[in-house]
Amino acid sequence: MFSNCFMLALTLFWSCKSSSNVAPTENQKDDDPATVVVATVSDLVAEETNKKNELRLSWINPPGTVSVALSYTEEGTDTEHIVTPHIRVDGASRSSYVLKLPRYATYKVTAIAMDNYGRKSEAHTITATPAEENSYEVIENKLPIADPYVLYHGGKYYAYGTRVNGFEVYMSEDLKHWRRSEHLALSPENSWGDRWFWAPEVYYVESKNRFYMFYSVDEHICVATSSRPEGPFIQQEKKPIVTEKAIDTHFYMDEDGTPYLYYVRFTGGNVIWVAEMNDDLISIKPETLTECIRAQDAWERKQGTIAEGPSVLKRGDTYYLMYSANHFESKDYAVGYATATSPKGPWKKYEGNPVLRRDMPAADGLVGTGHGAPFVTANGSFRYIYHAHANENNVQPRTSFINQMDFSAEGIIRIFGDAIHPVVVK
Template sequence: MRSIKNSSVICILFALCVCSLSCGGSVSLTPDIEGVKPISYEIIEDKLPIADPYVLYHNGKYYAYGTRINGFEVYISEDLKHWKRSDHLALSPENSWGTRWYWAPEVYYVASKNRFYMFYTVDEHICVASADTPTGPFVQDEKKPIVVNEKGIDPSLFIDKDGTPYLYFVRFTSGNVIWVAEMNDDLQSIKTNTLTKCISAEEDWEKIQGTIAEGPSVLKKGETYYLMYSANHFESKNYGVGYATASSPKGPWKKYNENPILRRDKPAASGLVGTGHGAPFVCADGTYKYIYHAHADINNVGPRRSYINDLGFSAQGVISISGEPIRPVIIK
């Protein structure tokens, strides 16, 4: 769904280390494990400075993308804690339609095409670009939006077991509303006759500030489809994450009755505010985690930064976001 040299060793080191997280300092990992050399990192930034984040796990490494500048950076990690910023952009504006508001990139490896696809928002339109590697450069074959004559944001791809590709995205229909459409096989366009409404902001917790449901992500567990989403305005301290379930990728969707599962008042937020617009991803060991952004602090929305928590499924199929957040850092 999304894609650690010596991953088990890295995990042990991370679990046992005592880290100094001051920006510009160094971190030494000194576990008492015979035959394992300590690893030292030079930290150049004490945060992962992206919003609307997404993680792809591929061939032993994690790749993180998000909203920050015109175009999109890519960050690379082997342990989810320590990230290196690539020295080139994953997607540059000259390789894309549009000139401003580059938001919410998601990158997928499509095995049938042996190619990576980046779905993203630019100038409030949804676009797709492709590349040979997860670091890019991603390029639009034809510089145009997926839906030419309508604004939209937050695209997210889901390919079902039968190979059918679905694109979930936000349309501005009575607020921010999540819709789905089947994609054509080239992954460049949608079948407009299949457009189906999925999720709108109707519950009290979803409308504290604005009528907004956004940031969709879909995964399948067993025979159940899960649509994770965020609600409220991203500037709200009560921005949060919920989910709905269905027996079909087009719904109808039933919202979990104990939403939200992540918000400032939930234990997993660990004091963070404005938690939301993230994405689930599969780790090296097959477990799930959830990356999301939060406000800079209690008083300031930006610059937003990203965090990672555990994501699990109960025996009854209930999703939970739990654990102490991983607080990523940028290393040299």
């Protein structure tokens, strides 16, 4: 009887010890034959994507794998970067992951499989190099809009400008490569007027949770709204904001919540004016109309008596009004600015104007540089987008370019650096 019981207990002991469903104890050693070995991932592949510094990883999961840990080390360094400790496999035989790397270099990429008890496989390491530049199919070697404006919203850049009846919208993540929307942001049938659609600017007004497009059509100023930055924008009441002829609108919401509309009136040439808006943001308070900037200085009057394309921003206690001067067909079309302590002025022009013109390093040989707009990028720095002539001999088709922009310690605006030459991609 005792012998039979002993043999039964011994059988149960070895049966339990050899079960693969029991996690190893802390006392088990690596050379213990009962230790379960987790198989290594296989067929680990790293491929370039169409974006720079990015790799698409794929691999085959061994049986029993519940997650995979990924890491990378730049060649020539000893610092290992853990991408994520637990990429869930959920029974899939093959998995993939898009690895975003900090810069262009060659990397060692490591994958480690893990089973349900936290047991890890040996590391499987490969070497790979991402693309140095984004890979796109370029369909137009320029951004073919004039009077350009850029809105940064939701992690994406949106560009609008003068080109067709109505307004197109272009979208980008890097300011170099832009995709044209299949649909117009504003179609003529959704607007008052049917010709001369010029200089659109789009703003997100948080208090109304709407996007507002201010623009010129048939030499009158209008506003349309949308729930999305790409549109469609619709003018709810099809009439101009003011009855007189006017162009080149710019909207500015002051810190105290007062909305202002800057635009060009034909009062002795092209002259920039400002008025407070009503809370509906589709009408102004005519009694607040105030003149801001007119072309008076020599650099502003090389061709025509024109000041246009206003943009306003604030730094500290100072308001900046950027504008363009001369006729847009002039090779000397240029950008200057003025400052004030109030959104309504009085404005004092910068003595060093212009800050962008064909004879300056930032223009890099471009002519007819102007009617642009400043904008803030994803990292908080400023850029300035503007248009230029097709070449030395032809104004049209005008195309857009982007330069760096900043403020000196003395509060002076500087447009500088190598221009980005945007392209349209598929």
